Amino acid sequence: MLDRLLQFACVIALLAPVPGDAPLLEVKSPRGIDFILENSPTPQKYLIETMPGGVALLDYNDDGLLDIFLVNGGRIENPMSAPENFDRHDPRYWNRLYRQNKDGTFTDVTQPAGLANVGDGNYGMGVAVGDYDNDGYPDLYVTSYGKNILYHNNGDGTFTDVTARAGVAGGGWSVSAGFFDYDNDGKLDLFVTRYMEWDTQHSKDCGGNFHTYCPPGEFPRTANMLYHNRGDGTFEDVTARSGIAAMKGHGLGVAFADYDGDGFTDIFVANDGMRQYLFHNNGNATFAEVGMEAGAALNLDGGPLSGMGVVFQDYDNDGLPDVIVTTLPRQTYAVFHNDGHGSFSDRGLQTGVTMLSGVTSGWGVGLEDFDNDGLKDLFVAQGHVLDNVEKVDPSLHYLEPTLLALNRNSRFESVDPGTAALVAARGAAFGDINNDGSIDVVTTVLGGHPQVFMNRGTNAHWLTITLRGTRSNRDGFGARVEVNGQTRFATSAGSYESANDKRLHFGLGAAKTAKIEVFWPSGVHQVLNDVKADQFLEVREPERP
Amino acid sequence: MIGSAVVRATMVVTMLMLCAPWMLAGQAISPEAQQHWDAARRAETQKQFDVAVGDYRKVTELEPTFAAGFVALGQAFMEQHDFSNALPPLKHSLELDTNLVPAHQLLGYALLAQGYAAEAIPHLERAHEQGALGIAQVETGQFAEAITNLQAALQKRANDPDLLYYLGRASGLLSKQSIDTLLAAYPDSARAYQSMAENYLVLRQMPEAEKQYEQALKLRPDTPNLHLELGEVFARTSRWPQAEEQFRAESKLQPGNAEAAYRLGDALLHQGKSREARAALERSNKLQPQMPETLYALGKAAWLEADASAAEKSWLELLSIEKQGELAAQTHFALAGLYRKQGKTAEAEREMKQFEELKSSGSNQTASDPRE
Numbered sequence: 001m002l003d004r005l006l007q008f009a010c011v012i013a014l015l016a017p018v019p020g021d022a023p024l025l026e027v028k029s030p031r032g033i034d035f036i037l038e039n040s041p042t043p044q045k046y047l048i049e050t051m052p053g054g055v056a057l058l059d060y061n062d063d064g065l066l067d068i069f070l071v072n073g074g075r076i077e078n079p080m081s082a083p084e085n086f087d088r089h090d091p092r093y094w095n096r097l098y099r100q101n102k103d104g105t106f107t108d109v110t111q112p113a114g115l116a117n118v119g120d121g122n123y124g125m126g127v128a129v130g131d132y133d134n135d136g137y138p139d140l141y142v143t144s145y146g147k148n149i150l151y152h153n154n155g156d157g158t159f160t161d162v163t164a165r166a167g168v169a170g171g172g173w174s175v176s177a178g179f180f181d182y183d184n185d186g187k188l189d190l191f192v193t194r195y196m197e198w199d200t201q202h203s204k205d206c207g208g209n210f211h212t213y214c215p216p217g218e219f220p221r222t223a224n225m226l227y228h229n230r231g232d233g234t235f236e237d238v239t240a241r242s243g244i245a246a247m248k249g250h251g252l253g254v255a256f257a258d259y260d261g262d263g264f265t266d267i268f269v270a271n272d273g274m275r276q277y278l279f280h281n282n283g284n285a286t287f288a289e290v291g292m293e294a295g296a297a298l299n300l301d302g303g304p305l306s307g308m309g310v311v312f313q314d315y316d317n318d319g320l321p322d323v324i325v326t327t328l329p330r331q332t333y334a335v336f337h338n339d340g341h342g343s344f345s346d347r348g349l350q351t352g353v354t355m356l357s358g359v360t361s362g363w364g365v366g367l368e369d370f371d372n373d374g375l376k377d378l379f380v381a382q383g384h385v386l387d388n389v390e391k392v393d394p395s396l397h398y399l400e401p402t403l404l405a406l407n408r409n410s411r412f413e414s415v416d417p418g419t420a421a422l423v424a425a426r427g428a429a430f431g432d433i434n435n436d437g438s439i440d441v442v443t444t445v446l447g448g449h450p451q452v453f454m455n456r457g458t459n460a461h462w463l464t465i466t467l468r469g470t471r472s473n474r475d476g477f478g479a480r481v482e483v484n485g486q487t488r489f490a491t492s493a494g495s496y497e498s499a500n501d502k503r504l505h506f507g508l509g510a511a512k513t514a515k516i517e518v519f520w521p522s523g524v525h526q527v528l529n530d531v532k533a534d535q536f537l538e539v540r541e542p543e544r545p
Numbered sequence: 546m547i548g549s550a551v552v553r554a555t556m557v558v559t560m561l562m563l564c565a566p567w568m569l570a571g572q573a574i575s576p577e578a579q580q581h582w583d584a585a586r587r588a589e590t591q592k593q594f595d596v597a598v599g600d601y602r603k604v605t606e607l608e609p610t611f612a613a614g615f616v617a618l619g620q621a622f623m624e625q626h627d628f629s630n631a632l633p634p635l636k637h638s639l640e641l642d643t644n645l646v647p648a649h650q651l652l653g654y655a656l657l658a659q660g661y662a663a664e665a666i667p668h669l670e671r672a673h674e675q676g677a678l679g680i681a682q683v684e685t686g687q688f689a690e691a692i693t694n695l696q697a698a699l700q701k702r703a704n705d706p707d708l709l710y711y712l713g714r715a716s717g718l719l720s721k722q723s724i725d726t727l728l729a730a731y732p733d734s735a736r737a738y739q740s741m742a743e744n745y746l747v748l749r750q751m752p753e754a755e756k757q758y759e760q761a762l763k764l765r766p767d768t769p770n771l772h773l774e775l776g777e778v779f780a781r782t783s784r785w786p787q788a789e790e791q792f793r794a795e796s797k798l799q800p801g802n803a804e805a806a807y808r809l810g811d812a813l814l815h816q817g818k819s820r821e822a823r824a825a826l827e828r829s830n831k832l833q834p835q836m837p838e839t840l841y842a843l844g845k846a847a848w849l850e851a852d853a854s855a856a857e858k859s860w861l862e863l864l865s866i867e868k869q870g871e872l873a874a875q876t877h878f879a880l881a882g883l884y885r886k887q888g889k890t891a892e893a894e895r896e897m898k899q900f901e902e903l904k905s906s907g908s909n910q911t912a913s914d915p916r917e
Contacts, residue, residue: 301875302904345882349815350817355783357783359782393749
């Protein structure tokens, strides 16, 4: 079966060349986006300075065009005094929402949308997107060092901060978050990673003759958080009851998929400087951490990973979601291939990812079919965690290139990412910004403007599916969607601190039609045959099986 | 530098132990001098060195030709770490009797401790004090001689930290001296470029190291180890195809070099070329059997080739050689994965347990994290 799929993929690859020699992606500066990620580095080397920020691609006003939400850091004093004040009332430090106009330009709608000024005690980190109240409009959850904020999308172009009522403020240092339906009750729940027990008054400097940021092991581990959606606009903190609290760590990235096909969505947490966590969903509202026995906790040599970003999708079209974790240099990114039966093996060597990641630091990461050949490619936003890493090791660099590696029969080959710019990139969100049938990317850059990678496209066919859950959650998160032998797990989560376009994109190569199978979280199995390629299709879950 | 605390603390104590028994052998002194002598000895045993100095001084005043009295006085000063005051009586004792070996020993140490290394050398030579002599020679730039003496001293005092330190220092300085000579005399030679490249490599300045190695190779492409070292530069910067090319060139140049074959196998493995990697690693294993790193990589290559039994064989062989440390832990982890895939749960759990035990024993607890 796998051989047939691979042969099929080979043919597709030949049929779908990139036109000319131009790189597949090109970095553009869309008019209207003037955001600068203000991380405010200081000589104090407060660890938060090097960790933001997230980006989300969402259609907040339901006009069919993806809009961009960017999370900002805040102002940091040198040294920081207590109580902490990050000056977030200053527009320079606002998070920003940019609405896409019909001509491809953007308009800053932060203030009219009600997203300005998040409170001075919060230093921004990441963002999650999901329609938690199933009203058809994507809501925003913004994570911070400080308190997190849940913005309810009112459907009229504005948002309301409903954090207090919803009970999801969290606290401490939250990093990535994601909406998913862990109990298949049709309502999106919320998972939040947290990094460590840390505050600016108890920071450390780990340099010798110079200042550097400390590794996470210098600070106590902390628990991630899980909130259950009650369906009445409030959430219940089930961190302890679900078993999530039992495993403290240094959580950064999070991604979701049902890796063992039991119908319940599982959680993968990228931990920094330690083993990775795979939380198996027991199906009874509890989770068991099984990373070690599943072979997805450590690298091939049994070493811990500085896990930062994570993606949980199927790169080799065997129908099972695999995990790629981005890390620091010398460790190389981990590729945990799902071997079936709940077991993973590190295939960094076989996939070529080891070779591509020996001296780079990865954050935001995606497995997306950029050339529409039917195989998911790898994109990583890169840049070292230390802004003076050259002093520690002259062979490493703070500013790094972007990694785009095309999937050639499950082996990733680096290609021109469309820019030679060296940056300290962090977040990355994936989606079809201009609705041309090709996946684009937005990355965030510390101290700089976001990078918008627009895809020039190929001659290959494609299909983009929007799930419309009825019995399942409205976003269809947790659904397994198969199209012509490819599989995607519906989610907006993954990457690092970021939220992706919720639409599911499939490259079809030379195929002009597709067979679609949707395995909804409700248990409904839906099949659509002879679907025309090159379209945006909404698939509505049958109300009755 | 010479009068370091190390020299003072270790060498003097050693000498004092050696000196005591001979002092009165065959010597006749007056009863009054004898009384002071005995009082001084008692004071020394009670570590009352001030009192001992006073009594020994009386002995030298009462018996001005009694060489041992001056030696003992010098020794008492040295016991107080007062090397400056030790020098005159010790020198005077040798004026009275130039063949007094303990006086040479003590004077050599005292001079060395005061920084007069060149002056100390003839005395230490007379006393056959190879350890201290080696140290003095390090300080006077006689590195080759120092290495010989320090190695000889280490035969008698194995793993002495001071001797090991000075031996290391002497070797390093000798190496630097040789390289400096090379660079001064033949600045454009292949070896000069190689030497500079090695320095850059240590400093992790990879672009500079690469340039120097390439210069060296341009001049003498058949120089052994040049390709190997350049390959290492590429490997450390994760440029595996280039590393492979260099290791392949080295293997061609030195087909009997096990390390070149191992490095080639490792570079191939990093590129996922497991079949070729396996061949190179097997060759390395034949050239130099029972190398743990080779066996580990060989097991990995076999495992990637889905040859579980060969992987298991290599890893078990490794564990028969190396039971502790990072590589042993990694191997237990690899075996756990292998057994898990084979459905051998008990074996997998046993290996994981051993892996965890080695990890918790502190042999390899930290991540490879350049922030640390």
